[in-house]
Amino acid sequence: MTKKKLNVGLIGYGFMGRTHSNAYCQVNHFFDVPYKPVLQVVYGLEENVAKDFAGQWGYKSYTTDWHKVIEDDNIDQIDICVPNNMHAEIAIAAAKAGKSIICEKPLALNGPQAEKMVEAIEKAGVANLVSFNYRRVPAVTLAKMLIDEGRLGKIFHYRANFLQDWTISANVPQGGMATWRLDVKAAGSGVTGDLLAHCIDTAMWQNGRIDSVCAMTETFVKKRMHVETGKIEDVGIDDACTFMCRFGNESLGNFESTRYARGHKALYTFEINGEKASIAWDLHDLHRLSYFDHSDESIVRGWRSVHVTDGDMPYMDKWWVPGLQIGYEHTFIHQIADFLKGLAEGKPASPSFREALATQYVCDAVLASAKDKEWKTVKKA
Numbered sequence: 001m002t003k004k005k006l007n008v009g010l011i012g013y014g015f016m017g018r019t020h021s022n023a024y025c026q027v028n029h030f031f032d033v034p035y036k037p038v039l040q041v042v043y044g045l046e047e048n049v050a051k052d053f054a055g056q057w058g059y060k061s062y063t064t065d066w067h068k069v070i071e072d073d074n075i076d077q078i079d080i081c082v083p084n085n086m087h088a089e090i091a092i093a094a095a096k097a098g099k100s101i102i103c104e105k106p107l108a109l110n111g112p113q114a115e116k117m118v119e120a121i122e123k124a125g126v127a128n129l130v131s132f133n134y135r136r137v138p139a140v141t142l143a144k145m146l147i148d149e150g151r152l153g154k155i156f157h158y159r160a161n162f163l164q165d166w167t168i169s170a171n172v173p174q175g176g177m178a179t180w181r182l183d184v185k186a187a188g189s190g191v192t193g194d195l196l197a198h199c200i201d202t203a204m205w206q207n208g209r210i211d212s213v214c215a216m217t218e219t220f221v222k223k224r225m226h227v228e229t230g231k232i233e234d235v236g237i238d239d240a241c242t243f244m245c246r247f248g249n250e251s252l253g254n255f256e257s258t259r260y261a262r263g264h265k266a267l268y269t270f271e272i273n274g275e276k277a278s279i280a281w282d283l284h285d286l287h288r289l290s291y292f293d294h295s296d297e298s299i300v301r302g303w304r305s306v307h308v309t310d311g312d313m314p315y316m317d318k319w320w321v322p323g324l325q326i327g328y329e330h331t332f333i334h335q336i337a338d339f340l341k342g343l344a345e346g347k348p349a350s351p352s353f354r355e356a357l358a359t360q361y362v363c364d365a366v367l368a369s370a371k372d373k374e375w376k377t378v379k380k381a
């Protein structure tokens, strides 16, 4: 099949810039999609880093001015991989210029800003996707399939954790590459927007909308040096957040995230308990789906550990042979494959900006609940 070229402008050469570049490079090797991404230009703050990145990944040019990427008529797609406070301005400009857009999560700093982004992309009618990549871990996609098939029956409980330990030291600064996450002006919030947004997106995808929340947050280290000013400044992010919630289907949710769980680097786990069966998953063992089926004969009934590598399991027919694993980076390849397929068929891949707005509203309600110490109803997207 002759593939149509899709000229990509990448905004950001950091962690996500690398995962997205890798996905563009790999997608045609493994997925039969009608587009061939062409890496045209990369933007980043530092010229020498942008130049090296362009050389390493095969971008034809580089720039330290993202506006130039949007203004370039040769660019079809804008891929946003910069700190959260830059998403809105770039996405709105890209939509006005008629480009398709992939935007990293969380969509924006807050709900009102995300609403403006949704309005802009819907008005322009451009293809859009927000990079909640954990949906596309094969075991996580399989969990969604099992729920949709009704195998769990009525769902009672959804619990998820996302635990890290890398900001315990008060010497970790705020602002700058990677540590912009600790600067509330750049990040919008702490673990709520950074980590819980993933858990919330997956949870609502699997178990439906979240209606109301009751949360608590804490900032354990209250002052940190700011990389950009060199001064010790107040820390405005939530270092830890725990919330309970009610889903629209009457099930109860429990979510916890922190960067102060000594011993945990990126422990994202969820467990879903239904009337007929339960499911559990752990990012550190991402190919395994734990499954308990109450209809099994009692003398052999127990938690099964399903190794999600067979060809009839989500995405796995595109990779190696049963029993052999894939990894984190493949979730981004799946994401771009689904996006390109949707682009050709006029069927958008999920989650759209509007779906990500729903996650943003839950994050807003969580932060408001923690601040006011009361239950909050979540706005509907």
Ligand SMILES: NC(=O)c1ccc[n+]([C@@H]2O[C@H](COP(=O)([O-])OP(=O)(O)OC[C@H]3O[C@@H](n4cnc5c(N)ncnc54)[C@H](O)[C@@H]3O)[C@@H](O)[C@H]2O)c1
Binding pocket: 011, 012, 013, 014, 015, 016, 017, 043, 044, 045, 046, 080, 081, 082, 083, 084, 104, 105, 106, 131, 132, 133, 175, 176, 177, 178, 179, 180, 194
């Ligand atoms: N989907 C995921 O699992 C996942 C994982 C990590 C990050 N993210 C999201 O991706 C986006 C980018 O995160 P990242 O980890 O790639 O960031 P990073 O710090 O690794 O890279 C940041 C990029 O933004 C540019 N930049 C422009 N202005 C900046 C400033 N004032 N401070 C810092 N960098 C600046 C840098 O040059 C660099 O190219 C964020 O929205 C983040 O939430 C998503």
